[in-house]
Each structure stands twice: as C-alpha cells, then as structure tokens.
Amino acid sequence: MDSFAARLAAAIRRCKTPVLVGLDPRFESLPELLTTGLQKTNPVEVAGAYEAFCKDVIDVVAPLVAAVKPQAAFFEQVGVPGMAALAATIAYARQQGLLVILDGKRNDIGSTATAYADAYLGPPEMSPWGADALTVSPYLGADSLTPFVDVCRDRSSGIFVLVKTSNPGGGLFQDVADVNGPLFLHVARHVETLADASRDAGNYGAVGAVVGATYPEQLAELRDVMPHAWLLVPGYGAQGGTAADVAGAFDREGLGAVVNSARGIIFAHARPEYRDRFAANQWQLAVEAAATEMIASLRDHTPARAL
C-alpha cells in the first residue's frame, strides 16, 4: 500500500480539491426526516440516526472530495451504540473510496500511545476502527508521538498533531514563548522533524499538523516551518475562516493542506441560503450544493486552482 501522504495527494489530485468533510453528527441538527419519531434519550435510536446520516452524507460527498473527518466525541457521546456507529461510518467511507481522518485528539505515553495507534490506524484487517489517520495531542512530548510514527510506518497511516488551534482560548498555553518562539512553534518544528524523517519519495511525511484557519498569517508561517507536513485546517466556514484565510496553507501545486468544513456542509439544509432552495427531503442536495460551493471557493481563492 502507498504511504498515507501519497494516497492523500493522489486523492486530492483526482478530486481536484483539498476539501475535507467533517462528520460531526448532533441529534438536534440532523435533518428532521432522519429523527422523526426517535427518542433523543435512546442511544440505540440516536446511534442509528447518526450512522444513517453519515452514510447519506458520504454517498453525496464521495464523488466530490478526497477524505472525511469523523469527530469521535459525538459518537462517544452516544455510548457503545455510538461507537458501533463510528466503526460502521469509517468502514462505509473506506468502501466508498474516501480516506478517513479520525478526529480523536488522542494521546498517552509509551505503550498506551501504542495502544491508541494500534486501535485506530491501519486497514480493517489490522485495526478494529480502521482509520487512515488520527489527530493527536502533543502535550505529552516526544516519546508520546514516536509510537504513532512507528505504527504509521508499518500500516501506511498518518497522524495530525495539534499545533495551533482555531479556538479563542487556544493561545493560553500555545503562545507561551521562550527565546526560540511560542510553544506552537516548538511543536511545529518537532512535527517537521518527524514529517521529514517519515516521508518516502514524495514531499510529505506521515506526520501532519492541525493549524486553525482563524490565524491566516500564522498559517503561512507554519507552512514554511513545516515544509514536509500535511496541514489539517479546521475553522473554515461556521468558525469564521474564509478561502482567502487558508490560502497560505498550500504549496504551489495546491497540495500540502486539507481544509475541513463540518456544519457548513453536513447541516447545509439549515443554512439561510439553502433553507428555502431545498425541500426537507432534499437535504442531501443542500449538502452537495454546499460542498460544491466550498470546492469552487477554494479553487477561486487559493493555490488549489493548480490541482
């Protein structure tokens, strides 16, 4: 199997877009059609709705984009049935040809980090959850990341390490600075070292970085600091990031970054501009319209036009 970095680049070239669709199911935001008659307090019913919804979204976006990013928290919120829905969602996305970046922000030390990597990364025959990549938190340091890198190498998988996040309070610790710069730059330099060491023939390695879209200048700066790391850019759309804001994340070929939108795409049926255009049973057309619009916007305003 090709490396995760190579598979991601190939899929983005094929789709001609770096759009990543976030799968963040929330019961109260699902299209009414999918929740009518269901009890919010019944985890089996909620998990069933999440799985059906995610599969319906995947059907729409699989021909359009390279990858999806399920948010683990929303599935974990529904207990064991929710975890079964997560597993089914990941498996279905893979079957439809999508890469799956699981947003779990996991990490621990030593053999426990290995357990997380072993749990989530790799093809279904090697891993119970079977994601292509996982988001990882860096706080625990160097030896918490090494076990993930080892599993990535053995299973052609990837990780995205939190570097600079898009939330207003993210700076409290990420901006603590010594003479070598703020913490997020320390993390970025370590990510670059791991990315460079883990790449094969291509430009990018198995270790990427999460960098929020709400910090456009830092995005370009961090692109320069991590020339061999794929960037996962959240914060587009609902969180305020625009296509112009994320332009700095790409290399000249339009590669090197994936830009995530969740609510703006998957719950497009509730957006003012689509609410009147599509009937309740046409919510998947709203998803398609929102994804297409984001693809066009990134093509118009970023180096993704070169894809």
Added chain:
Amino acid sequence: MDSFAARLAAAIRRCKTPVLVGLDPRFESLPELLTTGLQKTNPVEVAGAYEAFCKDVIDVVAPLVAAVKPQAAFFEQVGVPGMAALAATIAYARQQGLLVILDGKRNDIGSTATAYADAYLGPPEMSPWGADALTVSPYLGADSLTPFVDVCRDRSSGIFVLVKTSNPGGGLFQDVADVNGPLFLHVARHVETLADASRDAGNYGAVGAVVGATYPEQLAELRDVMPHAWLLVPGYGAQGGTAADVAGAFDREGLGAVVNSARGIIFAHARPEYRDRFAANQWQLAVEAAATEMIASLRDHTPARAL
C-alpha cells in the same frame, strides 16, 4: 449528590489510603487462567477476558481502595466489543462502591469538549459511560476546559488536567519556559484557578491535576502551586516512583492526592516476589498482596499515615 472532591475525600478517609488501582488490561499480561483457549485476534473473546479480569480485580480491591482508573486506550484497542467491556467495567466498579476515574486524556474545543464531558462524566442515568472523573489534556487552552468544568458542576464530577507527566520525553513541550516559568507551571496555575472556583465547602475543587511520580521536587512544588487541586500521581511502581517520591503530593491530613499503580498491582501474579508464592489460580491473592503492600508503603512513608 456530594461533589466529586468531597466523595473522593470521604472514600479515602474510609479506606485510609490514597491508592488508586489502574485497570490497564493487556491480553499477553492477563493471568493464563483467563486467556487459555482464547484467540488474541478475536475481539469479542479478548473483550470478554478484559471484562472478566477487571471485574475480578475490582472484587479484590473494592474493600481496600477508594477508586480505580480504567485506561481507555486498552479497551479502544479491542474495537466496539472493547468499548462494551469498558462500559461494563465502569458500571461494575460503581456498583462495588468504587469511584471511577477514566483515563482517556480527552479534549477538544467548545461544543466538542462538551460532548466529551457529556459522554463520560456523571452518574449512569446522565451519562452513557458514567465515570466520576476523566483525565483531560490542556493543550487546547482555556475554553477547552470550561465545558468540562460546567459539566462537573452539574453532575458532581471531576477532571484531572495533565500538568507534568512521568514519561522521559514529557519535558520537550512541558518545560518550555517564559518569564513566568515553564509551561507546566502555567497549566498548574490555571488548574488552581479552576479548582478554587469550583470547590464548595471543602478544600478541594472539581478540577485536579496529573503530576508524575518521577519528579519528587516538582510534585511538592506543584502541591504548593495548586492548594485546591486533587493530584493524580501516576508513575508509582513499574515506572520507578517510590512512596518517598510521592510524599510531597499530600496535604498534612494525608489528603489531596491519589497515587496510581496499574501493572504492579493487577499483574502482580507475574512479579518475581509473588510468582512463587501464589499458584496460577491464586492470582487474585497476588493482586490483594500487592495492593496491601502499596497501601502499607504509602502509610509508612507519606502523610497518608494521618488518614
């Protein structure tokens, strides 16, 4: 229901020990009796063995200690059946009167952090997993912790924020220092603010800190910096920490800290000093002996003697 801090203090006083038993099931380390004839590649069989093992350990330690700490990663490694075993383990521990601190090192931003808190914290009627407390990673900053604090208040639960970890590579980012001190001190001060603001009549709040036993001086320093935070101290035993090393974590009443040991207790049957003393079918007696020994050691060498 009393606050988590009050319930933890009461349970520690009742048991007269701050020992926390880590539930870290690993297939190859389980007593042979529990794995004979099982396939390591069959997740249903492995998950069944984990659940049986954890329940057997709980039966032994429930009369001896206040709390257990299941390590989520090892259950996640077994896929959906593993998550069912985790839920069953947590429920059983509660039924046996133990407090449950789930070691998941979760976090995210905003409503996603709320989803994690909602998933894991609270009594079974409010939360699908039903833990009393959860370990949380601080990298995402202030607004990633607030949602947990809110849920802790509403559900009499607690969190333990990673501050200074026990692994050799932990310093890479945790020791990055500005004029106000290293990152871990920044995190510690924020934890203290949240702990102080979340306490009721007692001395300790809903927000605690994870501080490794392999840094004895820092442990005492961090006890001073966070006078209102429960400390969760990993690294005892197998990771090299001794009773003397953790002495600084306690207040004068012997409260304020829980000291975790996992392998040293749950896999005591494999320790050289117990291997010959107990037959294979007496592995629970080895667990009991190891727990009793740790309880005695902390009583002899730390302020826990005041309990």
